[in-house]
Amino acid sequence: MTDKTYQYTHPHPAVTTDIVIFTVQDDSLKLLLIQRGVEPFKGQWALPGGFINMDEDLDHAAARELEEETGVCDVYLEQFKTWGAPKRDPRERVITVAYFAIIPSDKITLAAGSDADNVQWFDYQKLPALAFDHADIVKQAHETLVDKLKRTTVVIQFLPEEFTLTQLQRIHEIILNEDIDKRNFRKWVESLDYIQATGKKETGSAHRPAMLYTATTPDNIQPAKWGKRENKAVAKVDDETRQVIHRQGYNEGLEAAMKQLKGLRK
Amino acid sequence: MTDKTYQYTHPHPAVTTDIVIFTVQDDSLKLLLIQRGVEPFKGQWALPGGFINMDEDLDHAAARELEEETGVCDVYLEQFKTWGAPKRDPRERVITVAYFAIIPSDKITLAAGSDADNVQWFDYQKLPALAFDHADIVKQAHETLVDKLKRTTVVIQFLPEEFTLTQLQRIHEIILNEDIDKRNFRKWVESLDYIQATGKKETGSAHRPAMLYTATTPDNIQPAKWGKRENKAVAKVDDETRQVIHRQGYNEGLEAAMKQLKGLRK
DNA sequence: TCAAAAGTGTTGACCTTACACCCATGT
DNA sequence: ACATGGGTGTAAGGTCAACACTTTTGA
Numbered sequence: 001m002t003d004k005t006y007q008y009t010h011p012h013p014a015v016t017t018d019i020v021i022f023t024v025q026d027d028s029l030k031l032l033l034i035q036r037g038v039e040p041f042k043g044q045w046a047l048p049g050g051f052i053n054m055d056e057d058l059d060h061a062a063a064r065e066l067e068e069e070t071g072v073c074d075v076y077l078e079q080f081k082t083w084g085a086p087k088r089d090p091r092e093r094v095i096t097v098a099y100f101a102i103i104p105s106d107k108i109t110l111a112a113g114s115d116a117d118n119v120q121w122f123d124y125q126k127l128p129a130l131a132f133d134h135a136d137i138v139k140q141a142h143e144t145l146v147d148k149l150k151r152t153t154v155v156i157q158f159l160p161e162e163f164t165l166t167q168l169q170r171i172h173e174i175i176l177n178e179d180i181d182k183r184n185f186r187k188w189v190e191s192l193d194y195i196q197a198t199g200k201k202e203t204g205s206a207h208r209p210a211m212l213y214t215a216t217t218p219d220n221i222q223p224a225k226w227g228k229r230e231n232k233a234v235a236k237v238d239d240e241t242r243q244v245i246h247r248q249g250y251n252e253g254l255e256a257a258m259k260q261l262k263g264l265r266k
Numbered sequence: 267m268t269d270k271t272y273q274y275t276h277p278h279p280a281v282t283t284d285i286v287i288f289t290v291q292d293d294s295l296k297l298l299l300i301q302r303g304v305e306p307f308k309g310q311w312a313l314p315g316g317f318i319n320m321d322e323d324l325d326h327a328a329a330r331e332l333e334e335e336t337g338v339c340d341v342y343l344e345q346f347k348t349w350g351a352p353k354r355d356p357r358e359r360v361i362t363v364a365y366f367a368i369i370p371s372d373k374i375t376l377a378a379g380s381d382a383d384n385v386q387w388f389d390y391q392k393l394p395a396l397a398f399d400h401a402d403i404v405k406q407a408h409e410t411l412v413d414k415l416k417r418t419t420v421v422i423q424f425l426p427e428e429f430t431l432t433q434l435q436r437i438h439e440i441i442l443n444e445d446i447d448k449r450n451f452r453k454w455v456e457s458l459d460y461i462q463a464t465g466k467k468e469t470g471s472a473h474r475p476a477m478l479y480t481a482t483t484p485d486n487i488q489p490a491k492w493g494k495r496e497n498k499a500v501a502k503v504d505d506e507t508r509q510v511i512h513r514q515g516y517n518e519g520l521e522a523a524m525k526q527l528k529g530l531r532k
Numbered sequence: 533t534c535a536a537a538a539g540t541g542t543t544g545a546c547c548t549t550a551c552a553c554c555c556a557t558g559t
Numbered sequence: 560a561c562a563t564g565g566g567t568g569t570a571a572g573g574t575c576a577a578c579a580c581t582t583t584t585g586a
Contacts, residue, residue, distance in 0.1 A: 003275055004273040004274065005275065006273065006274045006275070006276065006277045006278060007271075007274075008270065008271075008274075008278070008280075009270060009271065010272065010280070010317060011272045012272060012278035012279065012280055013281050013318070014276070014278055015278070015279050015281065015361050051276060052279070052350070052361075054277045054359050055352050057352065058361070079347065082324065082363050083324075084323060084324040085323050086320065086322065086323065095363075097350070165539095181577070182538090183540070183541080183579095184577085187575095202538095204585095205536085205537075206535080206537090206584080206585050207584060208536080208537060208538045208539080208583035209584065209585095210538060431565090432565075447550070447551085448566085449552095449566085449567070449568080452566080452567085453548095454548095457547095468565095470558095471558080471563085471564075472558050472559065472564090473556075473557060473558070473563040473564045473565070474555065474556035474557050474558095474563080474566080475556075475558095476564080477565085
């Protein structure tokens with residue numbers, strides 16, 4: 001690929017996908033950032049992401065970036081907004097299709113493996129200054145997350161295949177940043193038929209072991225939300241925009257991730 | 267602008283904004299399509315839209331296209347999804363940031379002015395075959411509209427500044443395609459403080475004149491929805507993604523529209 | 533037997549739904 | 560005076576929110 005190989009009769013912007021990767025760890029909401037090694041914004045933290053390939057779908061590009069960055073795939077991934085202010089990247093016009101991803105706690109160790117160098121989980125409450133307009137993107141992603149929490153059960157994606165109701169409640173509490181009544185929360189879960197007891201019980205706790213639950217639909221993503229009403233709104237959930245983007249394999253990404261960490265994206 | 271003027275070291279896709287323009291007319295939901303005058307899909311109907319300029323925001327591009335196509339501005343416009351399958355345009359890789367717009371019934375005549383040639387309103391129930399992946403985009407836009415109807419009051423945007431409750435109810439009925447109980451609907455409206463009686467009354471009707479109402483917030487866009495529950499979901503409305511994109515002027519667009527109709531976009 | 537978290541029911545307030553008749557105006 | 564759409568109330572059922580104690584286990 002030599003210089004100026006690609007020529008067009010009209011100006012074309014560059015197109016990237018950036019991913020806001022959420023997880024819950026140490027009882028708080030975290031997101032994954034990478035430290036930039038080149039100008040502009042050298043040394044600052046930014047969202048993982050990169051240019052789309054010309055022969056891949058946007059979803060595919062996001063899934064690829066995610067896997068390269070974290071070694072994780074088969075994870076909840078959703079496009080939420082496209083950003084395109086003319087000067088958002090000082091080098092050239094860049095359109096960024098933003099995605100958010102939810103990584104379950106039991107896959108985190110994988111992602112943590114990538115932490116080696118210039119990739120790091122940050123507490124959502126204590127984010128560093130971000131490059132480009134990434135602070136805006138993160139803010140919007142968080143709002144989308146809260147909105148989804150209130151209207152869907154996507155947040156199950158933060159948990160392993162089998163989980164206790166207390167764990168699920170904690171996820172809700174962490175993201176909403178408010179306490180939830182245990183009885184009411186459980187009544188809500190009972191009313192959903194896609195969250196079901198497995199019959200198995202937690203082991204190894206120094207107290208009464210909790211029942212393990214699991215989500216019954218393939219994608220764990222179902223309408224319905226519990227919580228205080230913010231207003232009189234009633235929701236239908238838009239099923240179209242929800243998806244888990246599956247990619248083959250699961251761990252193959254790790255190796256790629258290690259390699260990629262040396263290079264810098266964007 | 268000569269051939270191959272724009273050169274890059276990496277391949278760049280083209281980026282367009284396409285707009286799904288809704289209105290309610292003759293008691294049914296319509297959308298605006300333009301007929302393609304060039305290959306591919308020559309003669310087929312497609313969404314209005316076009317390439318973004320390198321110095322304008324995405325929202326601005328959409329607003330500009332909208333004004334060029336319909337002569338209307340200062341109208342509800344919202345980005346809802348970006349489409350980027352590799353072969354969606356057979357000529358080159360095209361990323362399309364899709365918007366939807368709501369045009370109030372009293373501004374329609376303007377848009378109808380553009381109807382002259384190859385632009386036309388279609389009943390949503392009777393759409394022709396669409397070019398590219400525009401059928402998918404339209405479907406998604408409609409789902410977004412229904413979803414918003416149930417959770418917000420955006421649909422006020424279909425109506426003039428002052429409207430009767432029967433008109434508002436009709437909009438709901440047309441979009442949901444089901445009848446609504448008048449008393450309950452009015453109770454719901456009463457419960458909102460951003461829809462208020464003006465004190466004025468309708469004139470010229472051969473029956474008891476209806477009270478005129480108006481929306482009190484600048485953008486007429488507020489959480490809250492009335493209707494049958496589809497599930498137990500409760501919504502918080504994401505305020506960030508809502509906006510009316512205002513542009514200066516209002517009618518200046520007409521002239522531009524007429525000019526543009528001769529040229530073809532995309 | 534104690535500590536620690538799991539688990540469970542009831543009530544009052546409010547919202548949602550279903551339903552039918554009188555009112556104000558123009559012709 | 561009549562035709563046309565405008566406008567209103569009530570009761571039953573369901574959902575939400577607030578609240579505290581008993582159970583099961585491991586140490």
